[in-house]
Amino acid sequence: MFGQGxxxxxxxxxxxxxxxxxTVQYPEESLPLAPRFHGEFVLDVEQCIACSLxxxxxxxxxxxxxxxxxxxxxVLTGYMMRLQYCLFCGLCVEACNKGAIRFSQKFExxxxxxxxxxxxLYKGEPPVQEEQGNTGITAxxxxxxxx
Amino acid sequence: MVENIFVxxxxxxxxxxxxxxxxxxxxxxxxxxxxVAGILAFIAISVLWIVYMERKMAAxxxxxxxxxRVGPRGLLQTAADMGKLISKEIIIPRAADKxxxxxxxxxxxxxxxxxxxxxxxxxxxxxxxxxVGVFYxxxxxxVSTIIFWAGGWASAxxxxxxxxMRAVAQMISYEVPxxxxxxxxxxxxxxxxxxxxxxxxxxVWFIFTQPVAFIIYVIAATAETNRTPFDLLEGxxxxxxxxxxxxxxxxxxxxxxxxxxxxxxxxxxxxxxFLGGWLAPFGLTFIPSWVWFLLKIYFMIWVFMWxxxxxxxIRVDQLMNFGWKVLVPLSLANIFVTGIGMFIYRAIGW
Numbered sequence: 001m002f003g004q005g006x007x008x009x010x011x012x013x014x015x016x017x018x019x020x021x022x023t024v025q026y027p028e029e030s031l032p033l034a035p036r037f038h039g040e041f042v043l044d045v046e047q048c049i050a051c052s053l054x055x056x057x058x059x060x061x062x063x064x065x066x067x068x069x070x071x072x073x074x075v076l077t078g079y080m081m082r083l084q085y086c087l088f089c090g091l092c093v094e095a096c097n098k099g100a101i102r103f104s105q106k107f108e109x110x111x112x113x114x115x116x117x118x119x120x121l122y123k124g125e126p127p128v129q130e131e132q133g134n135t136g137i138t139a140x141x142x143x144x145x146x147x
Numbered sequence: 148m149v150e151n152i153f154v155x156x157x158x159x160x161x162x163x164x165x166x167x168x169x170x171x172x173x174x175x176x177x178x179x180x181x182x183v184a185g186i187l188a189f190i191a192i193s194v195l196w197i198v199y200m201e202r203k204m205a206a207x208x209x210x211x212x213x214x215x216r217v218g219p220r221g222l223l224q225t226a227a228d229m230g231k232l233i234s235k236e237i238i239i240p241r242a243a244d245k246x247x248x249x250x251x252x253x254x255x256x257x258x259x260x261x262x263x264x265x266x267x268x269x270x271x272x273x274x275x276x277x278x279v280g281v282f283y284x285x286x287x288x289x290v291s292t293i294i295f296w297a298g299g300w301a302s303a304x305x306x307x308x309x310x311x312m313r314a315v316a317q318m319i320s321y322e323v324p325x326x327x328x329x330x331x332x333x334x335x336x337x338x339x340x341x342x343x344x345x346x347x348x349x350x351v352w353f354i355f356t357q358p359v360a361f362i363i364y365v366i367a368a369t370a371e372t373n374r375t376p377f378d379l380l381e382g383x384x385x386x387x388x389x390x391x392x393x394x395x396x397x398x399x400x401x402x403x404x405x406x407x408x409x410x411x412x413x414x415x416x417x418x419x420x421f422l423g424g425w426l427a428p429f430g431l432t433f434i435p436s437w438v439w440f441l442l443k444i445y446f447m448i449w450v451f452m453w454x455x456x457x458x459x460x461i462r463v464d465q466l467m468n469f470g471w472k473v474l475v476p477l478s479l480a481n482i483f484v485t486g487i488g489m490f491i492y493r494a495i496g497w
Binding site: 009010014016017019021025 | 204206207208209210211212215453454456457458
């Protein structure tokens with residue numbers, strides 16, 4: 001009969017009026033993220049051996065690692081990521097042998113100013129040494145290699 | 148007591164002015180100013196509320212929540228929007244006809260305001276109870292067509308012009324079935340006075356005796372107020388906003404205000420003609436008549452919102468075909484059947 005579709009449409013919208021709303025009120029609540037979500041990076045400083053594999057794996061030279069020699073061991077003194085160039089591809093996370101650099105679930109990374117974008121994951125004083133000075137090398141720049 | 152709160156206030160004001168030794172004419176003038184102020188306040192508050200209600204209903208019909216950030220439950224959302232619109236710069240296009248362009252958003256509100264004079268808000272609560280009430284209503288409502296047209300023309304914009312053309316075509320076409328549909332009610336009542344029409348519905352509302360007229364009226368009213376599925380003159384995806392395209396800030400706010408004032412008005416007419424106006428159903432007279440009236444018009448407004456968020460927009464040719472080839476013959480047939488029915492009733496002596 002003519003007009004049946006119109007009534008059907010009204011019926012459907014009326015049902016929607018009383019159904020549970022699907023809105024997730026974002027800042028207060030949020031949907032669960034996938035376990036492998038590529039969010040902001042976290043660095044487990046204790047685990048990091050300053051091997052620079054992550055910096056070498058990066059296609060965009062995002063990661064800048066500063067190291068210092070302590071006896072015969074390299075230690076981490078700085079770990080900075082220029083997130084404005086980061087693809088969040090995860091190659092650095094894959095490259096890490098120690099599982100020190102990881103993704104977190106945090107995705108609210110908007111900043112008000114450009115100079116706030118670089119993510120400083122570690123900034124430590126170079127360890128004090130008896131005789132030798134700091135021979136800090138900058139992994140990303142010293143190598144200058146692409147993956 | 149609540150029933151007569153407004154009428155009582157008017158009487159009190161009149162007697163106060165008379166006691167002060169002022170002539171009756173002065174009292175009448177003061178009372179008329181108070182009535183106009185009251186109607187303006189009613190329009191302003193209603194529109195603020197209806198815009199909020201529309202957004203909430205749109206959200207609910209789509210299983211969303213809607214505005215809920217400004218004020219408690221988002222109640223101040225429209226006030227914030229209005230504040231934004233008022234504070235915006237008025238931009239006049241270089242090619243526009245300046246005077247007409249600036250005048251039309253002001254004039255569009257005039258017919259709407261004039262129509263509120265004959266709105267029967269409750270028992271004895273009608274500003275001017277004209278004996279040609281319904282006729283006056285349609286006569287003044289038609290004026291807004293030319294204002295839409297002038298606004299679209301003055302904008303000197305092709306989309307505005309197309310929108311204005313559509314507005315004229317649509318509003319004139321749908322006025323015909325609307326008036327013809329209402330003729331059935333007028334025939335039964337034998338009067339065009341708003342209070343007579345309401346009093347004639349003491350026993351049975353005209354929605355039951357004139358169901359076809361009611362359906363035609365609701366469809367034509369949706370078209371008259373330019374709401375979906377007949378919002379061709381706005382047609383966001385085709386002509387952006389139609390006649391309003393060049394208007395920003397307060398100019399746009401005025402068009403918007405008039406649009407929602409017209410929505411109230413068509414609901415008022417539907418309530419008055421078909422839903423028994425301020426008459427209480429089932430003898431629930433302890434609720435004041437003006438509360439009943441507001442409840443009924445808000446129900447009608449809700450129905451128009453329900454339509455808007457259910458149906459997709461139709462094409463121009465479909466609109467014209469439906470108006471002239473379906474609604475007009477149907478309303479003519481309704482008049483014919485009503486006439487025969489009245490004749491038979493009179494013949495058997497009811």
